[in-house]
Amino acid sequence: MNIILKNIKQLIGITENSDTIKKGKAQGEVKTLENAYLIVRNNIIESFGPMSECPELSIDSHDCAGRLVLPMYVDSHTHLIFAESRSGEMKMRLHGKSYQEIAEAGGGILNSAAKLHAMSEQQLYEEAQERMGNVIKQGTGAIEIKSGYGLNIEDEMKMLRVIRVLKSLSPIPIKATFLGAHALPTAFKNNKDAYMYLVTKEMLPRIAGEGLADYIDIFCETGYFSLDDLKQVIEAGDKYGLKAKVHVNQFSSFGAVKMACEMGALSVDHLEIMNEDDYSALASSNTIATGLPLCSLFLDIPYTPGRQLIDKNIPLAVASDFNPGSSPSSNLNLAFGLACSQLKLTPEEAFNALTYNAAFAMEVQNEVGSIQVGKKANLIVTKPANGLEDIPYWFGDSMIGSVVV
Numbered sequence: 001m002n003i004i005l006k007n008i009k010q011l012i013g014i015t016e017n018s019d020t021i022k023k024g025k026a027q028g029e030v031k032t033l034e035n036a037y038l039i040v041r042n043n044i045i046e047s048f049g050p051m052s053e054c055p056e057l058s059i060d061s062h063d064c065a066g067r068l069v070l071p072m073y074v075d076s077h078t079h080l081i082f083a084e085s086r087s088g089e090m091k092m093r094l095h096g097k098s099y100q101e102i103a104e105a106g107g108g109i110l111n112s113a114a115k116l117h118a119m120s121e122q123q124l125y126e127e128a129q130e131r132m133g134n135v136i137k138q139g140t141g142a143i144e145i146k147s148g149y150g151l152n153i154e155d156e157m158k159m160l161r162v163i164r165v166l167k168s169l170s171p172i173p174i175k176a177t178f179l180g181a182h183a184l185p186t187a188f189k190n191n192k193d194a195y196m197y198l199v200t201k202e203m204l205p206r207i208a209g210e211g212l213a214d215y216i217d218i219f220c221e222t223g224y225f226s227l228d229d230l231k232q233v234i235e236a237g238d239k240y241g242l243k244a245k246v247h248v249n250q251f252s253s254f255g256a257v258k259m260a261c262e263m264g265a266l267s268v269d270h271l272e273i274m275n276e277d278d279y280s281a282l283a284s285s286n287t288i289a290t291g292l293p294l295c296s297l298f299l300d301i302p303y304t305p306g307r308q309l310i311d312k313n314i315p316l317a318v319a320s321d322f323n324p325g326s327s328p329s330s331n332l333n334l335a336f337g338l339a340c341s342q343l344k345l346t347p348e349e350a351f352n353a354l355t356y357n358a359a360f361a362m363e364v365q366n367e368v369g370s371i372q373v374g375k376k377a378n379l380i381v382t383k384p385a386n387g388l389e390d391i392p393y394w395f396g397d398s399m400i401g402s403v404v405v
Contacts, residue, residue, distance in 0.1 A: 002059045003404070004039045005069055005381070011036040011048060012070040012388055013355055015370040021288065021360045022352050023315035030348045030388070038069060040377040040404065043171075047373060066384040067401060070351070071370050072141025072172075073332040073380075074358035077245070077269050077290055079179075079323035080135070080145045081128050081159045083115035086324045090298075099299055099326065100223060100251070108325055109183035109219075112149040116159070125162045132166060135322075135330045139400050141172050141378030142369070144245070144319075144362045146217055148179030153203045156180055160212035171405050172378060175362045177245055178204065178213035181225050181233055196229055200236035208240035215266065215362075219247040220256040227255055234263045245361070249273045251301070261285035267317065267361045270295070271309075272302045282314045288361045289314050291353070292321035293338035294329050306343030306353070317361040318343070318353040337395025347389040379404040 014031040022029070038048040039057065089107050093099070102108055116124065135143060145163050150156035156178070163176040180199035188195035207213050216237035220230040234244045243266040248256035250270040258281040260268050268282070269290040282289055291304030309316045318339050321327040332354055339350035359369025368376050382391070383401040391399045 001043050001377070001404075002041050004037060004057055004059055004061050005064050006037050006054060006061055007051060007063050007065040008036040008038065008069045009064070009066050009385070010034055010068045010387060011038060011371055012068055013351065013370045015356070015372045018356070018359070018365040018370060018372060021315045021357055024310065024313040027310050027316065027352050027357070028346050028348045030351055038371070043377050045371065045373055045375050045377050048371065062381075064381055068382040068385050068388065070380050070382075070388075071355050071368060072378040072403060072405065073139050073354045074142045074362065074364065074369050075135070075140045075320050075322070075330065075332060076144050076267065076317055076358045076361035077292060077319035077321055078143055078145050078330065079148060079321070080131055080143070080330070081124065081147070081162055082112055082149055082324045083119040083124065084324065085328065086111055089325060103183070103223075109149065110186065112324055113151045113155070113183070113185070116149045117155050121158050121162060124158065125165055128162055128166060131330070132170060136172060136403060136405060138331050138333060138398065139380050139403060140330065140332055141376070141405060142174070142359065142362065142364050142367070143172065144175045144177055144215070146177040146179040148182035148217070151180070151183065151185045153198070153206065156203055157207060157212065160207060164212060173364045173367055173376075175214045175364070176212060177215040177217045178207050178242070179217040179219070180204070181218035181229060183219065183224060192229070196232055200232055204236055204240060208242065213242055215245045216242040217245050217247065221247065221250055222252045222254070227259055230256055230259055231263070234260070234265065245269065249278065253278055257281050261287045266363070269319070271304045272296060274305055274308070279308070279312050279314065282309070283312050288317055288357065290317045290319055290361055291339070291343055292319055292327065293335050293342055294331070295321040295327040296342070297338060298328065299326050303338070303342040306339060306345050310345070310349060315357055315360070316349075316353050317358040318350065319358060319361075333391060333398045333400065334395060337392040340392040341395065347392055350392060351388055377404055
């Protein structure tokens with residue numbers, strides 16, 4: 001693709017390099033160029049500048065008068081591969097059942113695992129491909145996708161093979177995460193140690209041997225997996241060069257953030273329940289905090305304390321947590337609005353959380369996440385807008401006019 005975008009009202013999110021993640025005051029800094037042009041050659045940002053310096057080129061030209069151009073969002077935490085919806089569980093919650101009670105009754109993750117087991121790999125791919133198309137239309141230009149609805153070696157690998165095919169065909173970067181320790185299968189209900197052996201000693205070697213995963217994950221939470229399990233998974237991942245991106249502190253805080261940070265996790269995700277020890281551990285580490293506001297909205301649970309994290313000089317990313325049970329939405333435009341209204345971020349802080357910092361949370365910061373010469377031209381062109389604040393302001397709508405990808 002070779003195009004030139006002209007008369008851009010505001011070119012937003014410009015960087016000269018992507019060496020350092022944004023945190024503290026820097027998380028609210030966004031470089032913008034008024035009345036700009038941008039040239040794309042072979043799907044790469046070749047150059048940009050003020051319209052007064054725009055060259056005359058014999059390539060496709062698009063007039064962006066009155067519109068903003070910004071990097072596409074980066075979704076660093078999703079469960080996009082799944083078999084069917086779990087809309088019935090929403091009805092159960094509306095009748096008073098909690099997320100944990102639904103799981104104990106055979107719903108939740110185990111419900112998704114049963115449905116996925118019954119679905120062919122081809123059908124799973126076809127449904128995932130359709131979701132990917134929708135994700136891109138909504139402005140997502142890079143995505144992480146987890147396994148975790150298999151819970152046995154055959155189905156976990158089935159999920160990861162589907163992700164591998166998506167990677168090979170997708171116009172946007174995709175990273176795969178092995179989440180074998182997502183929930184305890186019924187067959188192992190009274191023998192968690194045996195399941196942890198299966199995950200770390202049997203599943204992981206085969207998955208790593210076939211190069212199916214970029215990261216490793218675990219749902220470290222009361223009623224699911226413990227601190228000892230967290231330590232075991234991160235150590236096992238280290239042996240195969242898989243960094244950890246872990247679910248922690250969704251419903252309780254019991255030391256998982258501290259352990260994950262000390263063990264070098266790339267990110268800790270959820271963080272709805274935080275205490276001072278958690279903040280201290282993050283502030284003294286290189287681990288990225290990731291908030292998932294769409295999940296909080298859907299489950300009606302507390303939101304990640306984004307304002308406090310930034311004020312404590314902790315780098316914050318925001319992602320969708322797209323999944324059929326607790327966050328059946330991949331709409332990062334809505335997440336942008338929630339990051340401002342519920343996490344109490346400024347539009348600039350939320351923008352960086354959804355683009356630049358999120359790219360660091362899946363190690364694609366040299367490919368996407370900002371307007372930078374040499375990066376992929378994965379771009380959002382908005383509808384006519386006043387400025388960046390229009391995106392979270394119109395939180396129930398989408399300000400996206402088109403995407404360039």
